[in-house]
Amino acid sequence: MPLVAGIDSSTQSCKVVIRDSVTGALVRQGRASHPDGTEIHPDHWWTALQEAIAAAGGLDDVDAVSVGGQQHGMVCLDETGEVVRPALLWNDTRSAQDAEELILDAGRGDAGAGAAYWASSTGTVPVASLTATKLRWLARNEAENARRTAAVCLPHDWLSWRLAGHGPATGPASLQFLRTDRSDASGTGYYSVATGEYLPEVLESTLGHVPVLPVIVGPLETAGKTSTGTLIGPGAGDNAAAGLGVSAAVGDVVISIGTSGTVFAVSDTPAQDPSGLVAGFADATGNYLPLACTLNATRIFDATAALLGASLNELGTLALSAPEGAEGLTMVPYFEGERTPNLPDATGSLHGMTLSNYTPANLARAAIEGVICSLADGLAALQAQGVAARRIILVGGGAQSEAVQQVAASAFGLPVFVPNPGEYVADGAARQAAGVLTGQLPDWPVDGVTVNREGKDVAPFLDTYRHYAAKAAIG
Numbered sequence: 001m002p003l004v005a006g007i008d009s010s011t012q013s014c015k016v017v018i019r020d021s022v023t024g025a026l027v028r029q030g031r032a033s034h035p036d037g038t039e040i041h042p043d044h045w046w047t048a049l050q051e052a053i054a055a056a057g058g059l060d061d062v063d064a065v066s067v068g069g070q071q072h073g074m075v076c077l078d079e080t081g082e083v084v085r086p087a088l089l090w091n092d093t094r095s096a097q098d099a100e101e102l103i104l105d106a107g108r109g110d111a112g113a114g115a116a117y118w119a120s121s122t123g124t125v126p127v128a129s130l131t132a133t134k135l136r137w138l139a140r141n142e143a144e145n146a147r148r149t150a151a152v153c154l155p156h157d158w159l160s161w162r163l164a165g166h167g168p169a170t171g172p173a174s175l176q177f178l179r180t181d182r183s184d185a186s187g188t189g190y191y192s193v194a195t196g197e198y199l200p201e202v203l204e205s206t207l208g209h210v211p212v213l214p215v216i217v218g219p220l221e222t223a224g225k226t227s228t229g230t231l232i233g234p235g236a237g238d239n240a241a242a243g244l245g246v247s248a249a250v251g252d253v254v255i256s257i258g259t260s261g262t263v264f265a266v267s268d269t270p271a272q273d274p275s276g277l278v279a280g281f282a283d284a285t286g287n288y289l290p291l292a293c294t295l296n297a298t299r300i301f302d303a304t305a306a307l308l309g310a311s312l313n314e315l316g317t318l319a320l321s322a323p324e325g326a327e328g329l330t331m332v333p334y335f336e337g338e339r340t341p342n343l344p345d346a347t348g349s350l351h352g353m354t355l356s357n358y359t360p361a362n363l364a365r366a367a368i369e370g371v372i373c374s375l376a377d378g379l380a381a382l383q384a385q386g387v388a389a390r391r392i393i394l395v396g397g398g399a400q401s402e403a404v405q406q407v408a409a410s411a412f413g414l415p416v417f418v419p420n421p422g423e424y425v426a427d428g429a430a431r432q433a434a435g436v437l438t439g440q441l442p443d444w445p446v447d448g449v450t451v452n453r454e455g456k457d458v459a460p461f462l463d464t465y466r467h468y469a470a471k472a473a474i475g
C-alpha cells in the first residue's frame with residue numbers, strides 16, 4: 001500500500017495527512033499553528049510545515065506529496081532566492097486603492113469598462129486580495145524591495161520549492177525550479193484563465209518589471225522530488241484542493257467556513273463576472289472554479305465566543321437555544337472590511353437591539369446567522385453566473401458546529417451535506433498526490449450527513465440581513 005501525503009498550509013495553521021493511495025484510508029496526521037497577522041514571513045510556514053510533518057511521523061515512507069495553500073499571498077524572492085519582505089496575505093487590505101486604480105487605469109477612468117476588461121482578460125476584477133494589487137502597493141511604497149524582487153510566487157509554490165530542496169542556500173539558479181498550478185496562478189491577477197498564460201504587461205504595470213514566475217505544471221504532473229525521493233505534485237490553491245478533497249461534481253456548491261468564507265463550484269466554463277462578486281478561478285483538474293470569498297467567517301465566531309466568555313462549542317449551544325432570527329438581532333459581520341461585496345474599509349454592525357432581545361443567546365445566533373447570510377449572498381452571486389446548485393457541501397473548521405449546519409440549511413434553502421470532520425484541503429492535496437503516482441485521480445469515499453430544512457422556505461432572517469447589509473454598502 002503506497003502512501004501519499006497532503007498538506008494544507010492555511011491562514012491559521014499547517015495540516016498534514018498521510019493516506020493509503022488506493023483506499024484513501026487515513027494513516028497518520030499532524031498539525032502546527034501559524035502566527036496571527038496579515039503579513040507573515042514565509043519562514044513561519046516552513047517551520048510549521050516541519051513541525052506538522054514530524055507530528056505526522058515524517059515523509060520518509062511516503063511516495064508522493066502535494067501542497068494546498070492559502071491563495072494570493074505575495075512571496076517576493078531576490079535573485080539568490082532569499083525572501084525580500086514578509087508575505088502580504090489574501091486578507092491584507094492595504095492594496096485596496098491599488099485595486100481601484102488598476103480598474104480605473106484599464107477603463108481610462110471608466111470603472112465599468114475597467115472591470116469588464118479585467119473580467120475578460122484574467123477572469124477576475126481586482127480586489128485587494130489579488131497578488132497583482134499587492135505588487136503595485138509594493139512598487140509604490142517600497143521601491144527598493146520592488147527593485148530587488150527577482151521572482152514572485154505564492155505560499156504553496158514556495159513550500160513545494162522548499163520541499164524540493166531549493167532555497168537561498170542553493171544559489172541563484174534555484175529560481176528556475178519554482179513550480180505552480182493553474183488553480184493558484186488564477187488568483188494572481190497576472191494570469192489569463194482563458195489562455196492559460198501569464199500576462200507580463202500586468203507585471204510591468206504593477207511591479208515595474210517582469211520577475212521570474214513559477215512554471216505552471218499540469219494537474220497530474222510532478223513539480224520535483226524531495227531529497228528522499230518523494231514525488232512532489234503540482235499542488236493547488238486551498239479552495240481547489242478542497243474541491244478535490246470532497247470530489248465536488250457539477251451541481252455541488254462547496255462552502256468553506258474557515259478564516260475566509262468561500263462559496264465555489266466546479267464548472268466546465270470559465271466565469272467572467274464584471275460585477276466582481278464572482279472570481280473566475282481555475283480548478284485543479286483542468287476545469288474552472290467560480291468562487292466568491294468573504295474576509296469574515298470563523299474569526300467572527302472566535303471573537304463573539306471570546307466576548308461571551310464561551311468556548312466555540314458553548315457558542316454553538318447558546319445559538320441553538322435562541323429562536324431562528326435571534327428575535328430580530330442582526331449582525332452584519334464586516335469586522336475586517338469585506339471583499340464580497342468589495343468594502344475594504346467597512347466595519348461590522350449590530351442591528352435591531354431591544355432591551356428584551358439583547359441576550360448572549362441571541363448574540364451568538366446573530367453572529368452565526370450573519371456569517372452564513374454573507375455566504376448566502378455569495379451563493380446568489382454564483383447562481384447569477386449560471387452555476388447550478390443542487391446541494392451544498394459544507395467544509396472548513398466552522399462546519400463542525402451543529403449550529404452553523406442548522407443555520408446554513410435555513411439560509412441556503414438547499415440540502416447541506418456535511419462530510420465527516422476532516423481536513424478536506426489536505427485530503428484533496430493527498431488525492432492529487434495519489435493521482436500523480438498512478439496517472440489518475442483515485443475515487444476515495446466521502447462520507448457524511450445531510451442536513452435539510454424540512455419543507456420550509458428560506459428563513460426570513462436572510463431578508464432582514466440583506467436590508468442591513470445594503471445599508472452597510474452605502475456607508
Ligand SMILES: Nc1ncnc2c1ncn2[C@@H]1O[C@H](COP(=O)(O)OP(=O)(O)O)[C@@H](O)[C@H]1O
Pocket residue numbers: 010011012013257258259260298299301302312313316396397398399400401
Ligand atoms: N465547533 C466550532 N464552532 C465554530 N467554529 C469552529 C469550531 N471548531 C473550529 N472552528 C473554527 O474553525 C477555524 C479554523 O478553521 P480552518 O478551516 O482550519 O481555518 P483556516 O483554513 O482558514 O486556517 C477557527 O477559527 C475556529 O473558530
Ligand SMILES: O=C(CO)[C@@H](O)[C@H](O)COP(=O)(O)O
Pocket residue numbers: 010011012069070071072090129187237238239258259260261262291293
Ligand atoms: O482568498 C481566498 C480565496 O480567494 C481564501 O480562501 C484564501 O485561500 C485563504 O483560505 P483559508 O486559509 O481561510 O482557508
